[in-house]
Amino acid sequence: MTWEFVQEALPPMLWATLATLWSSAGAVLIGLVLGAPLAAAAMARHRWALVYISFFRGVPLLVQLLLAYFALPFLGIDLPAIVAGVGTMGLCCAAYMAEILRGGLALVPHSGIEAARLLGLTPTQILLRIRLPIAIQAMRPAILGEAIMIVKASSLISVVGILELTRSAQALAASTFMPLESYALCGAIYLIINLALSLLTRGRPA
Amino acid sequence: MMAVFSDSMVAAARGLPVTLIIWLTAVAAGMALGFAVGALRFFAPRAVVWPLVAVVEVVRGTPFLVQCFLLYFGGPFIGIDLSPPLAGFLALSVYGAAYFSEIFRAGFLAVPPAQLEAARLLGLSRMQIVWRIMLPVMALGVLPALTNLAVILIKETAVLSIITVPEFTFRLQAVGSASFAVVETTLVLALGYWALTEATAFLARRVEKRIERALAA
Amino acid sequence: MSVLEVAALRREVGQAQILRGIDLKVEPGEAIGIIGPSGSGKSSLLRCIAGLDPIVSGRVLVAGKAAVPGDGAIGMVFQHFGLWPHLTARENVALALKLVRKLPRKEADAKAEAALARVGLSAQAGRKPAGLSGGQQQRVAIARTLAMEPRVLLFDEPTAALDPELTTEVLDVIRDLAAAGTTMLVVSHEMGFIAGLSSRVMFLDHGQVVQVAPPREMFGPDAEPRVKGFLKTYLDRVAWAQG
Numbered sequence: 056m057t058w059e060f061v062q063e064a065l066p067p068m069l070w071a072t073l074a075t076l077w078s079s080a081g082a083v084l085i086g087l088v089l090g091a092p093l094a095a096a097a098m099a100r101h102r103w104a105l106v107y108i109s110f111f112r113g114v115p116l117l118v119q120l121l122l123a124y125f126a127l128p129f130l131g132i133d134l135p136a137i138v139a140g141v142g143t144m145g146l147c148c149a150a151y152m153a154e155i156l157r158g159g160l161a162l163v164p165h166s167g168i169e170a171a172r173l174l175g176l177t178p179t180q181i182l183l184r185i186r187l188p189i190a191i192q193a194m195r196p197a198i199l200g201e202a203i204m205i206v207k208a209s210s211l212i213s214v215v216g217i218l219e220l221t222r223s224a225q226a227l228a229a230s231t232f233m234p235l236e237s238y239a240l241c242g243a244i245y246l247i248i249n250l251a252l253s254l255l256t257r258g259r260p261a
Numbered sequence: 262m263m264a265v266f267s268d269s270m271v272a273a274a275r276g277l278p279v280t281l282i283i284w285l286t287a288v289a290a291g292m293a294l295g296f297a298v299g300a301l302r303f304f305a306p307r308a309v310v311w312p313l314v315a316v317v318e319v320v321r322g323t324p325f326l327v328q329c330f331l332l333y334f335g336g337p338f339i340g341i342d343l344s345p346p347l348a349g350f351l352a353l354s355v356y357g358a359a360y361f362s363e364i365f366r367a368g369f370l371a372v373p374p375a376q377l378e379a380a381r382l383l384g385l386s387r388m389q390i391v392w393r394i395m396l397p398v399m400a401l402g403v404l405p406a407l408t409n410l411a412v413i414l415i416k417e418t419a420v421l422s423i424i425t426v427p428e429f430t431f432r433l434q435a436v437g438s439a440s441f442a443v444v445e446t447t448l449v450l451a452l453g454y455w456a457l458t459e460a461t462a463f464l465a466r467r468v469e470k471r472i473e474r475a476l477a478a
Numbered sequence: 479m480s481v482l483e484v485a486a487l488r489r490e491v492g493q494a495q496i497l498r499g500i501d502l503k504v505e506p507g508e509a510i511g512i513i514g515p516s517g518s519g520k521s522s523l524l525r526c527i528a529g530l531d532p533i534v535s536g537r538v539l540v541a542g543k544a545a546v547p548g549d550g551a552i553g554m555v556f557q558h559f560g561l562w563p564h565l566t567a568r569e570n571v572a573l574a575l576k577l578v579r580k581l582p583r584k585e586a587d588a589k590a591e592a593a594l595a596r597v598g599l600s601a602q603a604g605r606k607p608a609g610l611s612g613g614q615q616q617r618v619a620i621a622r623t624l625a626m627e628p629r630v631l632l633f634d635e636p637t638a639a640l641d642p643e644l645t646t647e648v649l650d651v652i653r654d655l656a657a658a659g660t661t662m663l664v665v666s667h668e669m670g671f672i673a674g675l676s677s678r679v680m681f682l683d684h685g686q687v688v689q690v691a692p693p694r695e696m697f698g699p700d701a702e703p704r705v706k707g708f709l710k711t712y713l714d715r716v717a718w719a720q721g
Binding site for chain 3: 373374375376377378379380381382383384385386389393394397398400
């Protein structure tokens, strides 16, 4: 890989990296916001919550993206590709987050919940102020691990035509006839993002 | 409508075996390779461990799709010219091996030290300790993680359609774009994978229970 | 000739001096009790003798030769048993006989049965560790070590992980072995047991030998002040616990 190549390739790739970053961040955010009630519902063994989790964890994300991209317009829902892409990733992420939070909620000691109940907190307060913070704290490594998975999975939204990191590498490979260098550079950027994320896991011990 | 349905069935009958064969062989190869790497990380000298850790981290830190592109489109430039199925199998094996190696390493670490020290003092060789003590002791603990990863790898096979491996997703997308019945074929895909992953997870749990019972008896 | 000779043994971990020059000669048939406050280096000493922990300087000779872990010269019984959970008691004892001593299956099994009989567990030979009580597990671990006929047996707090009511059966086995002439080093907080068992008792503190003496002297009025201080707080605690 020559220096000239990197100089030429890097600016557009870094620009595309921004799309990767914010679409991943959006998906993780949706995942957390939806994942929390989903986890609570799954713990209460609500059937639809369990079916939701099973579906989004059981079907490849690529197929989910195709479904959103092709099937939604057919149903008269016309979303911009980027919204469909990030939304699908978020819905999928929620299923994984729910499983993670479910594991975390199970760790919350009974005594802590009972103490809160005796102090007069409502069930919703107990969930939001006691159980979820404890679960999120305990599961932080797993949540960051899921965030890393999402950053990698975001490469798939290139398939439905969104210009993010992988798509920009494809374009570069096509225009320069240097696929090896293009994809290596692209992989290196993903690696840096994910190493930074995993350092975050190690940085502050729970 | 009927035509789309029968076309889909034909496509599934052609594509699913490819999906299953690549998946099963890649799981087997990835597990073997991952076990070797996991064991080496435990026993090998630092000079060997260091590059292994680097490779595992690179594979785990980059998207599977990019790895496929690198191998399939970049490979020919350095003399690795593979057919799509072979490239897919190889990429999936290496991808799986990186994650399998982490599972095995965690399993090795979870074996209580006294069990290993006892074996060492009694004179068992390293190979004997790995095969006769560590592997069976950790087998129960890592089994759920192994089957879980195997299910994840089923889903990754769909990505291989992008490098034109004629598997399930590729075949049904072809039917979809030929017939313009994309919604139907994509639904078939989703339901097909859902059934496949649920069935695998169900079977895996039963096998786990059986092995658990055999080991506990 | 001494069956075990430890000379100027030093162990450091980073800046911490774990063992600061330990000397000890053990004659065949001796039972050496090792006592001292926690963190004094008792377990470290055993682990260094076994070759499990690296030493900075000094030497360990078994019957005049440098011992290597796995050469069968030294056997060790761990606080947490270290039984292999996937094997039955018999298989636990027989495994090394088959793999290391290369005994034929039948012979190894017979030898394992004999070792289990010696610790009173003939009836439990076919059970896996999960089906045994803590005391029984520790006795299997003893049998497993015994079957390889080591020159020296090391016991690293063999009853510390057991419920109080299960310690007796393990201590009895160790006492029988000592009476039969097994050379052993025993780290334990069971002071009465150590007093009755040992030919000599070693008191360790901060990685150094404070005193080595026969039990009568060690537990008597003329012991080193540090030993007396340790024993006093120790006995006070026991007395308090027993009300």
